[in-house]
Amino acid sequence: MAIKLSTAEERRPLVIAAAITAFARTGYRGTTVADVAAEARISSAYVFKLFPSKEQLFVGALDACYDRVVESLGHGVEHATNPTPDGILDSMGGAYAELIADRDLLMLQVHAQSAVEVPEIGAALRRGYRRVTEFASTRSGATDAAVQRFIAFGQLCHLVATLGIDDSSEAWAATLAAGIRHPDFTAAAPGSAAGSSTGGNAA
Amino acid sequence: MAIKLSTAEERRPLVIAAAITAFARTGYRGTTVADVAAEARISSAYVFKLFPSKEQLFVGALDACYDRVVESLGHGVEHATNPTPDGILDSMGGAYAELIADRDLLMLQVHAQSAVEVPEIGAALRRGYRRVTEFASTRSGATDAAVQRFIAFGQLCHLVATLGIDDSSEAWAATLAAGIRHPDFTAAAPGSAAGSSTGGNAA
DNA sequence: ACCATGAGTGAGTGTACAGTCACTCATATG
DNA sequence: CATATGAGTGACTGTACACTCACTCATGGT
Numbered sequence: 001m002a003i004k005l006s007t008a009e010e011r012r013p014l015v016i017a018a019a020i021t022a023f024a025r026t027g028y029r030g031t032t033v034a035d036v037a038a039e040a041r042i043s044s045a046y047v048f049k050l051f052p053s054k055e056q057l058f059v060g061a062l063d064a065c066y067d068r069v070v071e072s073l074g075h076g077v078e079h080a081t082n083p084t085p086d087g088i089l090d091s092m093g094g095a096y097a098e099l100i101a102d103r104d105l106l107m108l109q110v111h112a113q114s115a116v117e118v119p120e121i122g123a124a125l126r127r128g129y130r131r132v133t134e135f136a137s138t139r140s141g142a143t144d145a146a147v148q149r150f151i152a153f154g155q156l157c158h159l160v161a162t163l164g165i166d167d168s169s170e171a172w173a174a175t176l177a178a179g180i181r182h183p184d185f186t187a188a189a190p191g192s193a194a195g196s197s198t199g200g201n202a203a
Numbered sequence: 204m205a206i207k208l209s210t211a212e213e214r215r216p217l218v219i220a221a222a223i224t225a226f227a228r229t230g231y232r233g234t235t236v237a238d239v240a241a242e243a244r245i246s247s248a249y250v251f252k253l254f255p256s257k258e259q260l261f262v263g264a265l266d267a268c269y270d271r272v273v274e275s276l277g278h279g280v281e282h283a284t285n286p287t288p289d290g291i292l293d294s295m296g297g298a299y300a301e302l303i304a305d306r307d308l309l310m311l312q313v314h315a316q317s318a319v320e321v322p323e324i325g326a327a328l329r330r331g332y333r334r335v336t337e338f339a340s341t342r343s344g345a346t347d348a349a350v351q352r353f354i355a356f357g358q359l360c361h362l363v364a365t366l367g368i369d370d371s372s373e374a375w376a377a378t379l380a381a382g383i384r385h386p387d388f389t390a391a392a393p394g395s396a397a398g399s400s401t402g403g404n405a406a
Numbered sequence: 407a408c409c410a411t412g413a414g415t416g417a418g419t420g421t422a423c424a425g426t427c428a429c430t431c432a433t434a435t436g
Numbered sequence: 437c438a439t440a441t442g443a444g445t446g447a448c449t450g451t452a453c454a455c456t457c458a459c460t461c462a463t464g465g466t
Contacts, residue, residue, distance in 0.1 A: 007442090027232065030320075044423095116366070130376075133375040175347045176354055210412090237453075
């Protein structure tokens with residue numbers, strides 16, 4: 001494949017996108033560079049020309065993941081209908097829920113968490129959560145407790161999606177998944193569907 | 204090692220304990236059966252006599268992990284000073300925070316989450332969360348929303364420990380870790396130290 | 407004393423994977 | 437045309453790992 005030649009600088013982000021998909025599927029250790037290469041429709045030898053190591057490739061994918069998460073939170077701020085701190089946080093939650101509906105960005109974060117012991121990956125993960133937390137805090141103006149709860153319910157959201165219990169009929173699963181939107185939402189309104197998706201209705 | 208002969212039935216739980224430690228360190232794919240064997244001070248060949256496969260060994264470790272989690276929640280119920288649903292949930296949170304102070308049981312769950320795509324592991328993980336959720340719900344009598352928040356803050360607790368930001372001085376880290384106890388707590392009172400460790404002070 | 411049982415191991419086997427290297431060939435420019 | 441540049445690959449290497457097998461030997465029963 002790759003009939004048309006492109007420059008390395010053009011190709012790199014495409015490989016990152018392929019890496020996100022591949023690593024999201026089977027994690028850092030469970031995914032081979034050949035898997036990523038196949039997803040990107042290039043040879044694995046060329047992946048190593050574009051990235052120095054599997055580790056750096058994963059870090060690149062994770063950084064790109066958080067770029068998109070922060071961007072998504074920004075959209076949440078812009079489309080907030082209720083301009084109070086909690087309203088903004090809620091809108092951010094809605095935007096985030098929409099972003100991770102395809103599960104790749106979500107699973108990548110879960111898998112990254114399981115690879116923290118790799119120093120570069122641990123650092124990238126802390127960098128990502130730092131960006132998200134600071135962005136949520138400064139752009140919403142909410143209290144630390146509200147921001148903490150925002151992240152806590154984000155983590156719950158990751159758990160529910162990982163377990164695949166979004167639409168289970170079992171009672172325990174329904175308890176955990178309550179208010180967390182199904183992936184098959186109507187893609188229309190970014191801000192409106194937010195509701196209580198990531199923790200509005202606690203207390 | 205293993206100078207003294209023991210029966211396979213006696214040895215198996217020891218190997219499970221070693222597996223918890225080893226898998227907690229580097230995850231399902233990052234840990235070799237030889238690592239577990241070394242931790243248990245036996246040969247890897249014998250590990251395969253005691254367990255049919257690496258996968259089943261991991262599942263055994265995960266099941267044992269949730270045995271201990273549920274047992275710990277039970278202690279929380281028994282030592283609750285405030286017998287209201289929220290008081291019991293809070294005491295469960297304290298007991299859980301104490302249990303996972305050594306991080307092995309916590310990291311095993313994180314790593315299990317990253318191995319959900321292995322069918323048997325995914326099933327074991329769902330089984331575990333089912334047990335925990337149902338136990339917390341029925342034994343506390345709390346509302347579904349309170350139970351959901353309990354689990355959400357448990358997940359936040361996992362994140363904080365995974366990132367190793369328990370006692371970071373950075374502001375974003377302090378926001379996430381607020382109220383989550385340091386590992387170096389005073390081991391005396393199981394129930395009393397609970398406080399707001401896993402989500403008492405939200406709202 | 408003898409043997410049956412089962413605990414425990416050393417030395418493999420086959421395979422999969424990260425990373426390398428020598429190479430091909432498409433394009434651009436003089 | 438000639439040749440330089442860089443995109444892209446096939447074939448390889450060395451190593452690590454899940455799992456197997458043939459074996460040793462300690463113990464308890466008769």
